[in-house]
Amino acid sequence: MSRISLKVDGVRYDDDVDPRTLLVHHLREHLGKVGTVVGCDTTNCGACTVLMGGKSVKSCTVLAAQADGQEIETVEGLAGKDGSLHPVQQAFHDSHALQCGYCTPGMIMAAVDLLAENPEPTDDEVREGLEGNLCRCTGYQNIVRAVQDAAAVMRAEVPAPRDAGTEPMEGTRGTTSPAAEEVAR
Numbered sequence: 001m002s003r004i005s006l007k008v009d010g011v012r013y014d015d016d017v018d019p020r021t022l023l024v025h026h027l028r029e030h031l032g033k034v035g036t037v038v039g040c041d042t043t044n045c046g047a048c049t050v051l052m053g054g055k056s057v058k059s060c061t062v063l064a065a066q067a068d069g070q071e072i073e074t075v076e077g078l079a080g081k082d083g084s085l086h087p088v089q090q091a092f093h094d095s096h097a098l099q100c101g102y103c104t105p106g107m108i109m110a111a112v113d114l115l116a117e118n119p120e121p122t123d124d125e126v127r128e129g130l131e132g133n134l135c136r137c138t139g140y141q142n143i144v145r146a147v148q149d150a151a152a153v154m155r156a157e158v159p160a161p162r163d164a165g166t167e168p169m170e171g172t173r174g175t176t177s178p179a180a181e182e183v184a185r
């Protein structure tokens with residue numbers, strides 16, 4: 001077993017893990033972060049995407065032991081302490097950018113990273129930035145629109161469409177929000 005320390009959604013966890021345990025399984029099975037989902041387990045779908053050190057990674061491509069000392073943010077950490085959704089979450093909700101929702105946690109985390117890197121992407125850049133995240137339901141049109149809507153809100157070009165208190169989407173409710181607080185500053 002390896003002793004690892006992770007900060008996940010603002011909370012520190014110290015655990016003994018099997019060296020073969022993937023980060024996604026550690027998050028879900030040991031830390032209860034089931035908002036991060038497994039679509040393939042073979043690095044193809046992106047459903048397991050989280051932020052590690054502020055950059056999006058597919059958490060099935062990383063061993064938990066390799067993440068020792070890292071700060072991880074999952075979709076469960078995006079919403080504000082008051083329950084207000086992160087602009088990307090809100091835009092996915094408002095633009096109907098999901099159907100079954102299985103890809104959504106990873107898609108949202110990849111979009112958060114994309115907009116941190118490029119606050120004003122073209123549609124093609126959105127598609128390119130999310131190319132590692134597969135959706136079998138939506139046809140991607142509404143996802144691209146949602147990311148563009150969120151980008152506009154985050155650039156403060158348009159007001160957030162809803163105030164705090166919007167009911168979070170299933171599977172995206174969070175308790176802490178470093179990213180949302182960053183947006184609010």
Ligand code: FES
Nearest residue numbers: 039041045046060
């Ligand atoms: Fe990680 Fe599919 S579960 S890429």
Ligand code: FES
Nearest residue numbers: 099101135136137
């Ligand atoms: Fe079903 Fe994307 S909404 S896979």
